[in-house]
Amino acid sequence: MIFxxxxxxxxxxxxxxxxxxVFVRDLFSPLNIKNENEKLALENNSLKTELYIAENxxxxxxxxxxxxxxxxxxxxxxPFNDQNLISIANGEISGVQxxxxxxxxxxxxxxxxxxxxxxxxxxxxxxxxxxxxxVKIGENKINALLKGGVPPVLEMIEKSKAxxxxxxxxxxxxxxxxxxxxxxxxxxxxxxxxxxxxxQKALLKINYNLVSLEDVLVIKNFGPLK
Amino acid sequence: xxxFLDIVLVSAVSLGQSLSLITxxxxxxxxxxxxxxxxxxSAKEFWKYLILVLASLVFLNYTIIISxxxxxxxxxxxxxxYLKKYLSENIFLNSFLLVFALTMLLYLxxxxxxIFNNFNIFILELFYNALAGLIFGFIYKGSHGxx
Numbered sequence: 001m002i003f004x005x006x007x008x009x010x011x012x013x014x015x016x017x018x019x020x021x022v023f024v025r026d027l028f029s030p031l032n033i034k035n036e037n038e039k040l041a042l043e044n045n046s047l048k049t050e051l052y053i054a055e056n057x058x059x060x061x062x063x064x065x066x067x068x069x070x071x072x073x074x075x076x077x078x079p080f081n082d083q084n085l086i087s088i089a090n091g092e093i094s095g096v097q098x099x100x101x102x103x104x105x106x107x108x109x110x111x112x113x114x115x116x117x118x119x120x121x122x123x124x125x126x127x128x129x130x131x132x133x134x135v136k137i138g139e140n141k142i143n144a145l146l147k148g149g150v151p152p153v154l155e156m157i158e159k160s161k162a163x164x165x166x167x168x169x170x171x172x173x174x175x176x177x178x179x180x181x182x183x184x185x186x187x188x189x190x191x192x193x194x195x196x197x198x199x200q201k202a203l204l205k206i207n208y209n210l211v212s213l214e215d216v217l218v219i220k221n222f223g224p225l226k
Numbered sequence: 227x228x229x230f231l232d233i234v235l236v237s238a239v240s241l242g243q244s245l246s247l248i249t250x251x252x253x254x255x256x257x258x259x260x261x262x263x264x265x266x267x268s269a270k271e272f273w274k275y276l277i278l279v280l281a282s283l284v285f286l287n288y289t290i291i292i293s294x295x296x297x298x299x300x301x302x303x304x305x306x307x308y309l310k311k312y313l314s315e316n317i318f319l320n321s322f323l324l325v326f327a328l329t330m331l332l333y334l335x336x337x338x339x340x341i342f343n344n345f346n347i348f349i350l351e352l353f354y355n356a357l358a359g360l361i362f363g364f365i366y367k368g369s370h371g372x373x
Contacts, residue, residue, distance in 0.1 A: 076244050
């Protein structure tokens with residue numbers, strides 16, 4: 001039986017360090033992209049994000065347009081399902097402060113710092129059930145409310161407003177930089193039971209994979225409006 | 227040798243969980259809980275089991291100071307060591323029942339609202355954990371019988 005134990009340990013270690021486990025999630029994901037063209041378009045969209053991730057700029061200052069970022073390494077994430085938090089390896093000593101906004105890549109909002117220690121900070125991501133933000137959709141700037149989750153959900157979209165799959169969703173909440181992209185609209189449903197038929201609901205499609213993120217960007221020159 | 231492999235196994239699943247490497251339908255199965263519950267059933271010595279639980283906590287911890295959630299997880303895993311004497315001789319049934327009960331107790335301790343507000347996620351995790359417990363129970367059945 002010791003061989004069975006040994007085999008289980010070896011298989012787990014190989015899977016753990018090979019980074020191939022992502023395919024398991026993709027295989028079972030309800031948002032799995034079957035259409036090849038859609039897949040290519042998605043890849044294209046996320047190239048910028050991936051390029052940033054590959055550059056591995058941990059611990060460095062980055063300036064993009066009006067925003068000054070500080071790159072911080074992710075070292076762990078909350079291990080259970082009731083929250084979606086990540087720990088970053090920079091804290092007060094590096095100038096990280098509570099309530100600072102955090103980006104997955106320049107211009108792409110990921111969450112907010114909720115707790116800071118000397119050498120680390122805890123970030124609540126847009127995948128956390130307690131994350132809420134006012135957002136706008138597409139060129140027509142249609143108002144909606146983003147509620148965190150896996151995947152995040154867009155609620156309170158007026159039924160009379162036309163939204164379509166692929167419309168860009170960006171931040172309009174005073175707690176985060178205006179105009180930061182959150183993702184794209186996907187799967188629109190006309191909910192009638194809980195909103196008296198006044199609003200639509202949609203899922204948010206994210207163009208990056210949180211598991212593959214190694215670094216995040218803390219936005220240095222933005223403070224939430226009081 | 228067996229104990230060393232158990233430490234590596236517990237550390238690997240705990241590290242995988244803290245890195246969120248495996249999720250199904252956006253739900254993270256609690257493999258650390260499932261593996262520790264099965265090991266609690268087969269563990270004879272308290273101190274060896276305590277070392278396994280501590281190894282798991284080291285890798286699961288996501289803050290500098292141990293959080294309420296991680297502490298609760300560790301306490302529940304130690305409780306599992308004592309709960310086993312109230313269970314039957316059937317390791318499959320025991321694994322299933324123990325993992326089921328520990329998952330429920332964990333969320334009742336750390337975030338009771340989660341069970342009611344995200345019932346579908348909770349039920350899915352309960353199912354994944356119980357299934358993982360059954361599978362690990364099957365793997366360890368032989369060694370448990372021999373010890």
